[in-house]
Amino acid sequence: MGYGRTVVLKEVTLRINQGEFWCFLGPNGEGKTTLIKGLLGAIRPRQGRIQLRRDFAKGKRVGFVPQECELNPSAPTTVREFILSGLVGLPIPSNVRRKRLERLLELINLKHKINSNFWQLSGGQRQRALVARALIRDPLLLIVDEPTAGLDLGAANNVLNMIQSLSQEFNITIGFVTHDLQIAARHASHAALFRNGTITSGPMETVFIDEHLTRTFGVPIEVTRTDSGKTHVTIKTITEKAGMDILSAQDETNADPKNQPPTTHDNNIISSLTDKGGPH
Amino acid sequence: MIGEFIESWPLFWQTYIASILMALVMSWLGVLVVTRNQVFIAAAIAQASLFGLALSLFMGFTYPILLVLLMSITSSILIGSGSHVANNTSEERTSWVFLLASCGSVLLLANQPNGLRQLQSAMASTIIGVTDIDVWLFAAFSIIALILVLALHRPLALLIADPVMAISVGMRFGLWILIISVSLGIVTGLAIRSSGMLFTFGCLVLPALAARNFCKEIRTMFLISPIVATSSVILGLLIAHSRDLPPGQTIVVIQAVVLLCSWIWKEIRTSLALSLSNIS
Numbered sequence: 438m439g440y441g442r443t444v445v446l447k448e449v450t451l452r453i454n455q456g457e458f459w460c461f462l463g464p465n466g467e468g469k470t471t472l473i474k475g476l477l478g479a480i481r482p483r484q485g486r487i488q489l490r491r492d493f494a495k496g497k498r499v500g501f502v503p504q505e506c507e508l509n510p511s512a513p514t515t516v517r518e519f520i521l522s523g524l525v526g527l528p529i530p531s532n533v534r535r536k537r538l539e540r541l542l543e544l545i546n547l548k549h550k551i552n553s554n555f556w557q558l559s560g561g562q563r564q565r566a567l568v569a570r571a572l573i574r575d576p577l578l579l580i581v582d583e584p585t586a587g588l589d590l591g592a593a594n595n596v597l598n599m600i601q602s603l604s605q606e607f608n609i610t611i612g613f614v615t616h617d618l619q620i621a622a623r624h625a626s627h628a629a630l631f632r633n634g635t636i637t638s639g640p641m642e643t644v645f646i647d648e649h650l651t652r653t654f655g656v657p658i659e660v661t662r663t664d665s666g667k668t669h670v671t672i673k674t675i676t677e678k679a680g681m682d683i684l685s686a687q688d689e690t691n692a693d694p695k696n697q698p699p700t701t702h703d704n705n706i707i708s709s710l711t712d713k714g715g716p717h
Numbered sequence: 718m719i720g721e722f723i724e725s726w727p728l729f730w731q732t733y734i735a736s737i738l739m740a741l742v743m744s745w746l747g748v749l750v751v752t753r754n755q756v757f758i759a760a761a762i763a764q765a766s767l768f769g770l771a772l773s774l775f776m777g778f779t780y781p782i783l784l785v786l787l788m789s790i791t792s793s794i795l796i797g798s799g800s801h802v803a804n805n806t807s808e809e810r811t812s813w814v815f816l817l818a819s820c821g822s823v824l825l826l827a828n829q830p831n832g833l834r835q836l837q838s839a840m841a842s843t844i845i846g847v848t849d850i851d852v853w854l855f856a857a858f859s860i861i862a863l864i865l866v867l868a869l870h871r872p873l874a875l876l877i878a879d880p881v882m883a884i885s886v887g888m889r890f891g892l893w894i895l896i897i898s899v900s901l902g903i904v905t906g907l908a909i910r911s912s913g914m915l916f917t918f919g920c921l922v923l924p925a926l927a928a929r930n931f932c933k934e935i936r937t938m939f940l941i942s943p944i945v946a947t948s949s950v951i952l953g954l955l956i957a958h959s960r961d962l963p964p965g966q967t968i969v970v971i972q973a974v975v976l977l978c979s980w981i982w983k984e985i986r987t988s989l990a991l992s993l994s995n996i997s
Contacts, residue, residue: 477886511751511752511929513929513938518936522874523882
């Protein structure tokens with residue numbers, strides 16, 4: 438899978454089941470966004486296949502929150518119209534449309550901005566509007582591409598908490614692209630690590646370990662887990678004077694452990710979203 | 718003034734009706750062009766159409782309209798749909814088409830004084846010469862465009878504003894852009910043949926630019942742009958008739974004045990909104 442003559446992802450096997458919160462982790466340019474473009478149908482694999490549930494393949498129950506708003510600034514839009522644009526392609530009656538909009542505006546706390554120009558919103562408000570536009574489709578799969586990039590700590594936290602609560606309350610499957618190990622440690626149930634065109638994937642406790650993270654990011658990373666299931670992530674760098682120096686703070690998580698072995702790069706690209714019995 | 722205009726109806730009714738219908742169709746297409754930040758695409762397509770006319774005069778071709786249409790559609794697809802062969806941008810392709818077509822058409826007819834005169838006449842606007850066929854043709858285009866705008870205004874708005882989201886909800890982006898490009902090429906080519914470059918270019922971009930300043934949403938631009946276009950054509954025809962002025966140029970000047978007013982309106986509206994938000 439790639440662009441033009443450039444191959445970005447090769448030898449990838451990934452299986453995602455309903456209700457899982459996946460974090461796609463890896464340095465820039467390793468294919469995280471390429472994979473989600475594949476899942477969205479924007480690019481097709483040259484070999485292998487992406488198997489999606491039928492309504493996912495038609496884009497009906499899939500929501501997408503991009504890294505940043507790629508909205509054309511020349512196109513005027515209000516918050517209301519922006520969120521409603523997420524319903525394109527779905528035959529939704531106007532009363533249902535209106536109810537969904539009202540519910541989401543309350544959820545993201547933007548009811549007072551309904552008729553405001555989208556471009557006059559703050560970064561955090563725009564990001565919440567992007568989440569609302571994805572959710573108005575009533576998705577079963579929500580693909581989120583670094584939604585907290587460029588947001589302040591408070592705004593980022595709000596967005597993350599909203600996404601995690603959606604995953605838990607409505608059993609929505611989340612595919613979350615991020616560089617941030619702290620976010621993954623705190624929220625994800627599964628992780629996929631991108632490196633050199635391959636993916637190492639599986640439940641957090643089997644994939645989110647020192648060895649895999651260090652290999653993926655190229656810096657020494659230490660992961661410790663407490664008896665209560667909390668995870669500490671420590672990123673270390675070697676400095677000239679002090680030797681091993683701890684740079685990054687720690688974080689904790691209550692990630693639900695599942696003892697499954699990590700899946701590591703098989704032959705062809707087969708990223709499949711499947712339920713327990715069959716395609717999800 | 719209005720009495721004299723009505724008296725002239727039996728003599729010039731094709732001109733009046735065709736001008737209004739052309740402005741109507743161009744104003745809807747103009748919304749797509751302006752909101753995609755491709756204002757100069759219209760100039761390039763118009764120039765490519767003139768190149769088709771020059772080519773047909775040079776070759777002594779019996780049906781110049783065929784070459785005019787061929788050139789306008791080809792240039793529209795080349796610029797609008799994009800070519801990834803050399804990673805060039807839409808602006809680069811627009812410039813290339815515009816300059817090549819401008820120079821090429823003059824060079825082809827440099828030694829044919831009569832042909833050069835015809836080319837210059839097409840560059841200026843001569844809407845007086847429209848025929849019954851133009852009236853019926855643009856009446857059909859208007860009806861088709863109206864139906865499409867009513868049925869597809871929201872998908873069109875999403876396509877323009879956020880292509881990635883459009884793809885993720887299952888829209889076939891490439892196909893849509895191809896359809897828009899071909900439509901733009903056909904309508905522009907036929908309008909140039911009937912009314913000249915100035916009138917066509919003016920009606921394509923000026924009403925849509927004014928509508929963008931008046932509106933907060935793309936959806937409403939599809940309503941305001943044709944209102945600006947048709948009312949300026951009616952006013953322009955009235956003034957041109959009573960003052961014995963060329964109608965095409967008069968209409969374009971009126972549209973330019975409306976655009977100026979829309980800039981002022983937008984400035985006032987933005988200042989007022991800022992003042993109100995500061996007070997609150």
